[in-house]
Amino acid sequence: AKTGLDAPLLKRLDVEGSKFDGMLSKVDDVIAIADPVGQVSLATELDDGLTLERIACPIGVIAIIFESRPEAAVQISALALKSANAVILKGGKEAINTNAALVAAIQAGLGSLKGDAPPPRSVQLVATREEVSTLLGMHHKIDLIVPRGSNALVAHIMANTRIPVMGHADGICAVYLDAAADETKAIAVAVDSKCDYPVACNAAESLLVHEALLSSTWPAVATALLDKGVDLRCDPRSAKALPAGLAFARASQLSAACEADFRTEFGDLILAVKTVASVQEAVAHINSHSSHHTDCIVTEEAAAAAHFSSYIDSAGVYLNASTRFADGQRYGFGAEVGVSTNRIHSRGPMGVEGLLIYKYVLRGSGHIAADYSAGRRSFTHKRLSLTPEARSRWAEPKLLLALCAAAA
Known part of the structure; x- marks a missing residue:
C-alpha cells in the first residue's frame, strides 16, 4: 500500500461502509442490555434482622490500550458508560485522527444530554507514549488496565505498572x-x-x-x-x-x-x-x-x-x-472490551458484566459480633429468594450516573 502499511493492518483500520454500520449496531445492542449496575445477585439472612446482599458495582476508572481497530473506541466507550465506569482510551498511532474524531463525537453526545447524565470527561483519549507512561504510574487513580494487542504490548504493560492488568493478547x-x-x-x-x-x-x-x-x-x-x-x-x-x-x-x-x-x-x-x-x-x-x-x-x-x-x-x-x-456481540453481550485470557475475575469476551465487580451490603439493627462469639445469638445463614424487585433494589439510574461522574 502507498501508506507503507500491510494489508491486514489496513483492513483493521477501515471503518467505512458496513464496518461503520456494524459499529453503530453494536452500540444499539449495548443500549438494549438490561442495566446491570446495582443488581442484587445474592441475598442471605445471617440472623433475624441481619441481611447480607451482594451488589454489582463498577470497577471505576479503566484504561484501555489498543492497537489499530478504531471501532474499538466506540464499543469500549458504550460498554464503559453502560457499566457506569469512566474510561481512558489509547489507540494505535496509525488511527490517531480517526480515534480523535470518534471520541470527540462521543464527548459531544454526552455534553448534549440534560439532567444527571455522565459528563463528557467520562470518556477520554490519550495519544502519546509519554501519556501512557504517566497512566501506568497512576495506580491511585486508575483501577484497571486492559491492553488489547500483541503479547509484547501486554508484557510491557504488566512489567511497567502496579495497576491490575486484564490481558487481551494474541489470538492463536x-x-x-x-x-x-x-x-x-x-x-x-x-x-x-x-x-x-x-x-x-x-x-x-x-x-x-x-x-x-x-x-x-x-x-x-x-x-x-x-x-x-x-x-x-x-x-x-x-x-x-x-x-x-x-x-x-x-x-x-x-x-x-x-x-x-x-x-x-x-x-x-x-x-x-x-x-x-x-x-x-x-x-x-x-x-x-x-x-x-x-x-x-x-x-x-x-x-x-x-x-x-x-x-x-x-x-x-x-x-x-x-x-x-468468540465475540461479545455474538455471545449476546452487545459488544466487548476485549477477550480476556486471564484466570481471574473475567475470562473470554468482556462485555458489561466483565466491567463490574461487587460489594457486600449488610443491614442490621445494632447487631454486634460479640453476641455470636459468646453464644448469645446464632447464625441462621438462610438463603433468600430474589424477586425481580429485590434484584434491582439498588439499580437507581441517578445512582449509576453519580457513580460514573465520580469515577470521571
Whole structure:
C-alpha cells in the first residue's frame, strides 16, 4: 500500500461502509442490555434482622490500550458508560485522527444530554507514549488496565505498572479435526474459522488433523482451504497425504511448517497444519502452543468432545462450531472490551458484566459480633429468594450516573 502499511493492518483500520454500520449496531445492542449496575445477585439472612446482599458495582476508572481497530473506541466507550465506569482510551498511532474524531463525537453526545447524565470527561483519549507512561504510574487513580494487542504490548504493560492488568493478547486459535469428525462439518468449521475474517483475534491459525483422516477427510478440507486462497504450512505427514495432483497444482500455496508457525498469529490467509495421533496429543499441543483464547474440536464422538472440553485451558472451548463465534456481540453481550485470557475475575469476551465487580451490603439493627462469639445469638445463614424487585433494589439510574461522574 502507498501508506507503507500491510494489508491486514489496513483492513483493521477501515471503518467505512458496513464496518461503520456494524459499529453503530453494536452500540444499539449495548443500549438494549438490561442495566446491570446495582443488581442484587445474592441475598442471605445471617440472623433475624441481619441481611447480607451482594451488589454489582463498577470497577471505576479503566484504561484501555489498543492497537489499530478504531471501532474499538466506540464499543469500549458504550460498554464503559453502560457499566457506569469512566474510561481512558489509547489507540494505535496509525488511527490517531480517526480515534480523535470518534471520541470527540462521543464527548459531544454526552455534553448534549440534560439532567444527571455522565459528563463528557467520562470518556477520554490519550495519544502519546509519554501519556501512557504517566497512566501506568497512576495506580491511585486508575483501577484497571486492559491492553488489547500483541503479547509484547501486554508484557510491557504488566512489567511497567502496579495497576491490575486484564490481558487481551494474541489470538492463536486452533481447530482440531478428530478421528470421528464429520467431513462436511470439518470443511465448514475449518474454512469459516480461518477465512471469515482472517485478521481477527478469533480466527484459526493452526489446524490439527488426526492421522486417521489423512487419507480421507484431510484432502477435502485442504482443497476447500486452498480454494479460498489459504496458504498451508504443513508438517511432513499432512503434506505427504495430499494427492499428488493437488500438491502440484497448488505448489505456490504449500510450504513446510516450522515450530514457530504454531506459535504465530498470522492475521492473514495462512494456516499451520499438524498431524496428531489422538485427542490427548491434540490437547497437549494446543495447551502448549495456543494463546488460550479459543480452540475448537470437530467430532461426532462424545468421549473425545468431553476430553477436549475438560482439558483445553482456554477462555473458549468449542465443539463443532467455528472459532469466529468468540465475540461479545455474538455471545449476546452487545459488544466487548476485549477477550480476556486471564484466570481471574473475567475470562473470554468482556462485555458489561466483565466491567463490574461487587460489594457486600449488610443491614442490621445494632447487631454486634460479640453476641455470636459468646453464644448469645446464632447464625441462621438462610438463603433468600430474589424477586425481580429485590434484584434491582439498588439499580437507581441517578445512582449509576453519580457513580460514573465520580469515577470521571
